[in-house]
Amino acid sequence: SQKIEQNSEALNIQEGKTATLTCNYTNYSPAYLQWYRQDPGRGPVFLLLIRENEKEKRKERLKVTFDTTLKQSLFHITASQPADSATYLCALILTGGGNKLTFGTGTQLKVEL
Amino acid sequence: NAGVTQTPKFRILKIGQSMTLQCAQDMNHNYMYWYRQDPGMGLKLIYYSVGAGITDKGEVPNGYNVSRSTTEDFPLRLELAAPSQTSVYFCASSNQQGAAEAFFGQGTRLTVV
Numbered sequence: 001s002q003k004i005e006q007n008s009e010a011l012n013i014q015e016g017k018t019a020t021l022t023c024n025y026t027n028y029s030p031a032y033l034q035w036y037r038q039d040p041g042r043g044p045v046f047l048l049l050i051r052e053n054e055k056e057k058r059k060e061r062l063k064v065t066f067d068t069t070l071k072q073s074l075f076h077i078t079a080s081q082p083a084d085s086a087t088y089l090c091a092l093i094l095t096g097g098g099n100k101l102t103f104g105t106g107t108q109l110k111v112e113l
Numbered sequence: 114n115a116g117v118t119q120t121p122k123f124r125i126l127k128i129g130q131s132m133t134l135q136c137a138q139d140m141n142h143n144y145m146y147w148y149r150q151d152p153g154m155g156l157k158l159i160y161y162s163v164g165a166g167i168t169d170k171g172e173v174p175n176g177y178n179v180s181r182s183t184t185e186d187f188p189l190r191l192e193l194a195a196p197s198q199t200s201v202y203f204c205a206s207s208n209q210q211g212a213a214e215a216f217f218g219q220g221t222r223l224t225v226v
Contacts, residue, residue: 008153032212043117043203043217044156051212089155091215099144099163099207100171101215103155 002027004104006090012110019080021107023073023090028102030092033066033073038087038106047088048075080111115139119204119218126194126225134189134221136204144207145187146171146215147179149200156203162187194225 005024013019023033031052036044050057050066050073057064063076077084087108091101120135138145143164148156158171162181176198178190187206191198202221207213 004155006155034212034214041220043205043220044215045217046214049212049214093212099213100146100158100161101156101205102158102172103148105153105155 002102004028004090004092004102006088006104007107008105010108010110012112013080015081015111015113017080019077019084019109019111021075021088021090021109023075023104025071025092025104028071028092028094031095032093033064034091034093034101035062035064035073035075036089036091036103038089044089077109080109082111082113085110117204117206117216117218119202119221121221122219123222124224126191126223128194128196128225130194131190131192132194132223134191134202134204134223136187136189136218137185138187138204138206138216139185140206140208140216141184142206142208142216143184144213145181146205146207147177147187147189148203148205149173150203150220151200159189159202191223196225199223199225 034049035047038044065074087106089106090104117138146161147159160179162168204218205215207215
């Protein structure tokens with residue numbers, strides 16, 4: 001069966017450290033993978049997109065990697081801050097999929113002082 | 114710039130009642146989506162539309178209906194509300210095919226009692 005798996009347990013890290021979140025998928029062949037941030041009571045907000053032929057993408061303190069052989073994406077936040085505390089969702093876009101996003105369950109990140 | 118607007122923000126329905134969740138976007142996006150999010154779960158696609166007059170089922174369409182008479186509006190109809198439809202509903206839109214990011218509304222929290 002098709003699955004997108006993210007760590008269901010919350011990730012707690014200290015301010016200034018690098019947070020690394022994992023997204024694993026099975027039985028999908030995504031053309032693109034996106035990461036979103038969701039704060040409590042709000043809709044998801046787009047952060048980064050990476051294509052199937054790209055290995056890595058960066059934006060300010062954010063970095064995403066995409067390994068289609070391992071079927072895994074890693075999302076890194078460097079020099080983390082308490083304001084980075086939120087739930088982070090990965091989403092796949094399939095080729096010929098009508099631009100539909102299929103989401104993982106999300107990982108809650110808490111950055112402590 | 115309003116983006117994606119959902120109304121209402123909160124609603125309590127009795128079993129068997131019906132209602133329409135409204136969604137409007139002002140970005141001239143062709144693609145629009147309805148998702149539901151249950152506690153601790155990712156977003157599940159209910160219905161989507163690739164343009165005015167065109168709609169299609171997502172992963173969990175049972176108990177819902179949609180229409181897309183204009184580019185801007187994509188209402189979601191619940192005909193006979195059931196407790197299983199208690200959830201937070203998000204509407205989203207995106208641009209043409211490809212790697213376009215999705216813009217989400219603030220969500221509608223629906224409780225069926």
